[in-house]
Amino acid sequence: MSTAPPTIPLGSIPQSIRSVAHYVKLANEHADRDIVVYYWCLFKAVEDAMATDSSSPEAKNFLTVAMNILEQLKKANKDNDAIWLDVVAQSHIEDQAQRLFTYANSQDDSGQFNQKMMKAFYTCGYLFDVLSMFGALDENIQSARKYSKWRATYIFGCLKRGEQPISGKLMAGKDGDDSNELNALSAEFNASANISSGPPASKYPTDFSSHSPQPYAGGGATQQHYSPKPGLQPIVGPFHQQPRDDFNTYNNLPGGQQGQQPPTKPSPAQRGQQQQFQKPSPQQTPQPGIGQNSPTPSYQPAAPDLKLEDYLEAKKYTKFASSALDYEDPKTAIDFLLKAVAVLQKKDGGGLL
Known part of the structure; x- marks a missing residue:
């Protein structure tokens, strides 16, 4: 306005x-x-x-x-x-x-x-x-x-x-x-x-x-x-x-x-x-393919049929990732970022918590 x-x-x-x-x-x-x-x-x-x-x-x-x-x-x-x-x-x-x-x-x-x-x-x-x-x-x-x-x-x-x-x-x-x-x-x-x-x-x-x-x-x-x-x-x-x-x-x-x-x-x-x-417990298994010695994953485009709720969900996950970084919790930040990517690519890794 x-x-x-x-x-x-x-x-x-x-x-x-x-x-x-x-x-x-x-x-x-x-x-x-x-x-x-x-x-x-x-x-x-x-x-x-x-x-x-x-x-x-x-x-x-x-x-x-x-x-x-x-x-x-x-x-x-x-x-x-x-x-x-x-x-x-x-x-x-x-x-x-x-x-x-x-x-x-x-x-x-x-x-x-x-x-x-x-x-x-x-x-x-x-x-x-x-x-x-x-x-x-x-x-x-x-x-x-x-x-x-x-x-x-x-x-x-x-x-x-x-x-x-x-x-x-x-x-x-x-x-x-x-x-x-x-x-x-x-x-x-x-x-x-x-x-x-x-x-x-x-x-x-x-x-x-x-x-x-x-x-x-x-x-x-x-x-x-x-x-x-x-x-x-x-x-x-x-x-x-x-x-x-x-x-x-x-x-x-x-x-x-x-x-x-x-x-x-x-x-x-x-x-x-x-x-x-909740911070992950020490025994939490890290996401596959993510580590100090892991190669950079290849780029995959976003799904063509994204809806408003998909953008909102991905945005929410990125905000949680930012909060995790405030707490110096990289594992949780990576987890939420991967969820955001999965939502945008319409993969099974996304979805509600």
Whole structure:
């Protein structure tokens, strides 16, 4: 799209559904720089608002405006897979959340306690909430979500009181679940937003190219307290999804208007399911023909009848290979790259995990 989509003033959100202001604000902030994050944050706001209050005139008016915007976005972005396909959207949003999380942690470790890093923790915490629309969050992402919100509220409280925050890596086992503090932080961010016109200026950096993801500590049991730097894992899910039909007629809106209603959530079989990234065991047999002394395989062209789902599947495998390289795991990277090649050549070595 050549122009940014319309934003919804935070002041127009009724008190009965005020809890969705987090997602509306995130949507507004991404309106002119990431249409996918904008769309799904607003979608999350509509979904939560529908579950909270879909009957009052004020809530209906908000829903009418928001759902009309979503419908217009879908029509204007028919070729954007991250708006039409859950698995692509899920991967995109997780990537944005992980970049923010990595940036905030690096600032935390270096003692750079400021508004930017606090906002980064706050934002990625709510982006993890948006991910919950695509299915149950795995243990690592749940831990990262809780940790992000805790760090945001803890640093907010320290800065507000004029105290020097303590780095998260020195506070393992501390329980900082303070919903009142989080609400106060949200209120301050919302009050600083421009609620009369376009999206507010970004309060956190958008260039994270110099902050590569750190190796994950690996899986772990569900924790009762926060632990520093919970790991985020790549998402593995079905790729043969049909485009979503998100909008059905919703007739109970004020003034006889017909708006659009978000659908009920698809079944788990339709959603991308999150699984932990597993490193191969030492006994894993390497792929035949791949080794230090193996000759370079001859080139074979791609299959002539590739479909959209084939490209999506191959792209997903290459992303997993890139993640494996971040963890310095060449065997897994090679395995995923071979799977991507097999998909593009229509060989039996491809297929879903």
